[in-house]
Amino acid sequence: MFFPTAHPWAEGETLGEHLQRRGVDRREFLTFCGEMGAVLGLSTLLTPKIAKALQQLQRPSVIWLQLQECTGCVESVLRTSEPTIGDLVLDLVSLDYQHTLMAAAGDAAEGALAEAVEKNRGSYVLIVTGSIPLNEGGIYTTIAGRTAQSILEEVAAGAAAVIAVGACAHWGSVQAANPNPTGAVGVSAIVRDKPVVNVAGCPPIGDVVTASVVHFLTFGRVPALDYDGRPLFAYGKRIHDQCPRRAHFDAGQYVGNFDDEAARKGWCLYQVGCKGPACFSPCPIFQWNTRTSWPIGAGHPCIGCTERHFWDTMTPFYKRLPAVAGFGVERTADTIGAALAVGAAAGVAAHAVATSIHRARQRKPLPVAGQAPAAQRESGPSVTTKEE
Secondary structure, eight states, rough: OOOTTTTOOOOOOOOHHHHHTTTTOOOHHHHHHHHHHTTTTOGGGHHHHHHHHHHHHOOEEEEEOOOHHHHOHHHHHHHHOOHHHHHHHHSHHHHHHOOTTSSOOOHHHHHHHHHHHHHHTEEEEEEEEEEEGGGGGGGTTTTTTEEHHHHHHHHHHTTEEEESSHHHHOOOHHHHHHTOOOEOOOOOGGGOOOOOEEOOHHHHHHHHHHHHHHHHHSSSSOOOTTTSSHHHHHHHHHHHHHOOTTTHHHOOBOOTTSSSSSHTOBBOOGGGTTOOOOOOOOOHHOOOOOBBTGGGGTOOOOOTTTTTTTOOOOSTTTOOOSSSOOTTTTSHHHHHHHHHHHHHHHHHHHHHHHHHHHHHOOOOOOOOOOOOOOHHHHOOOOSOOOOO
16 A cells, blocks of 8 residues: 655645656556546546546545444445555645554654645545544544644535545444434534535445545535435446346345355345345445455445444334335236236226216206206205296
């Protein structure tokens, strides 16, 4: 892994010039830009635009705050093969503060943070991992005598973009699970004056963080977000709709117990608690550790960790969700068509019966010449008429 201080930049040097000086050729760089475009769901026609924007950048400043969390998200982002162009790009941003990775500590680290905020005010990217505890005045997480809330408010005020990485920064994660003793909340509960990109997951996939940073550096804005602030390029589809075991779900082929014959055959994990039908995430596509594997690929059901409040709403993790509807993959189009035809015929028949009843109720007998209507014959005339 390349560290931020391993390859110093020359004064005024652009990213393109620095990559060239380090021996990264044009083909490698364009390949990376194309891969990032694919991750972002962009047309290949935009690859040159991504490349042009990145190579003309002077070293952008990134400040990374770690608040109330376990450092698992940092580990996930760092777990990539070595070396990759993705490592190079993340290395080549100026990571001016990250207290787990930086060499400085104590007053020197806090001085680096203050200097980075002041020097790059309005232009730096703020990455946050960890939740923000609010109970008891925020005493559950303090750094250098200051609460997590006060640090976040101060640093976010000068940021050009805010990226909340992981479930803790997204909404609070396990700390915010019932009864939430620390009063943990996510970044967007504190930062309300600018968009917050929620890279959801416990932990999230490192490629989504890389792509979100690249999108901002290329277009000068955060990517399109869903209702919960998650980038649509990554969280726009359910795991269930992209899962390689989906055919087994449709065929009614389920794992009943871990390590049974169905499990060894790679059948669907729905009956043992898989939350894929209710979880939006790119796990089946991006995977972890440079596309090595992912939970369902390793035989473990999805626990829905990209969804808000999953510790409360998705538990118990090994119990199945309520019934999820869908046609079985082994049913033919003719079978499905016949079922629809029967349903349509039943609907037509019901409509015909209802129409007949309606018409019967409104139908009135034709009057006979010289004879009053039946209602009047039974009850007599309702008004007095003049006799001729």
